[in-house]
Amino acid sequence: DAGVIQSPRHEVTEMGQEVTLRCKPISGHNSLFWYRQTMMRGLELLIYFNNNVPIDDSGMPEDRFSAKMPNASFSTLKIQPSEPRDSAVYFCASRFLVPTTDTQYFGPGTRLTVL
Amino acid sequence: GESVGLHLPTLSVQEGDNSIINCAYSNSASDYFIWYKQESGKGPQFIIDIRSNMDKRQGQRVTVLLNKTVKHLSLQIAATQPGDSAVYFCAEKDPGGTSYGKLTFGQGTILTVHP
Numbered sequence: 001d002a003g004v005i006q007s008p009r010h011e012v013t014e015m016g017q018e019v020t021l022r023c024k025p026i027s028g029h030n031s032l033f034w035y036r037q038t039m040m041r042g043l044e045l046l047i048y049f050n051n052n053v054p055i056d057d058s059g060m061p062e063d064r065f066s067a068k069m070p071n072a073s074f075s076t077l078k079i080q081p082s083e084p085r086d087s088a089v090y091f092c093a094s095r096f097l098v099p100t101t102d103t104q105y106f107g108p109g110t111r112l113t114v115l
Numbered sequence: 116g117e118s119v120g121l122h123l124p125t126l127s128v129q130e131g132d133n134s135i136i137n138c139a140y141s142n143s144a145s146d147y148f149i150w151y152k153q154e155s156g157k158g159p160q161f162i163i164d165i166r167s168n169m170d171k172r173q174g175q176r177v178t179v180l181l182n183k184t185v186k187h188l189s190l191q192i193a194a195t196q197p198g199d200s201a202v203y204f205c206a207e208k209d210p211g212g213t214s215y216g217k218l219t220f221g222q223g224t225i226l227t228v229h230p
Contacts, residue, residue, distance in 0.1 A: 004158075042220065042222050042223065043159075043204065043220045045217065045218075048217070056217070091158050091159070093158075095216075097216070102147045102149070102164070102208050102216045102218070103149065103161055103164060104161075104218060105161065106151075106158035106159045106160070107158050108157055108158050109157070109158050
């Protein structure tokens with residue numbers, strides 16, 4: 001099992017540019033989460049998908065952030081336009097939603113630096 | 116200037132000692148708890164979980180204890196090794212019908228194991 005795959009692993013961009021982060025969940029998992037981790041705020045949930053449908057996006061900071069899940073094996077998190085305060089590590093996690101387990105499995109993360 | 120971030124609790128132990136990492140959770144209705152280990156530059160990695168109908172669960176070299184009376188969770192690591200050095204996060208799941216199993220993460224504890 002390859003685990004959750006994220007790309008790119010590192011992204012450096014300039015303020016105002018569009019950034020797209022990508023995630024491939026574990027095959028067979030039907031729930032996907034996007035998190036952001038910073039020293040200031042720790043690990044924050046941004047958005048949650050179940051069966052490719054966004055269920056809770058209350059953690060998305062503002063309209064500059066958007067996420068899609070066009071199919072069960074792919075999701076994107078887009079920031080447009082990016083700002084220096086968006087610099088963080090962004091994690092994708094997936095889970096197989098059944099009553100007997102709630103374990104989320106995390107990807108390696110994308111370290112985003114906005115100059 | 117110097118940035119202000121989370122001040123994570125720290126625990127330093129000698130190799131071979133047992134480690135105990137503590138976590139206080141907030142929601143008395145939480146029915147599932149999980150410990151993650153995060154090494155530098157990596158995503159959180161599942162260690163062990165426990166449901167609220169249990170007070171103890173053991174894995175390989177790790178034990179999780181749950182005290183619902185005082186809303187306290189602990190992770191015990193036996194014979195701690197340098198490879199155990201990482202940040203450890205506890206997380207709780209709200210069983211509420213609309214929360215879809217959202218995990219709320221603690222701030223983390225830094226464990227340093229000295230050879």
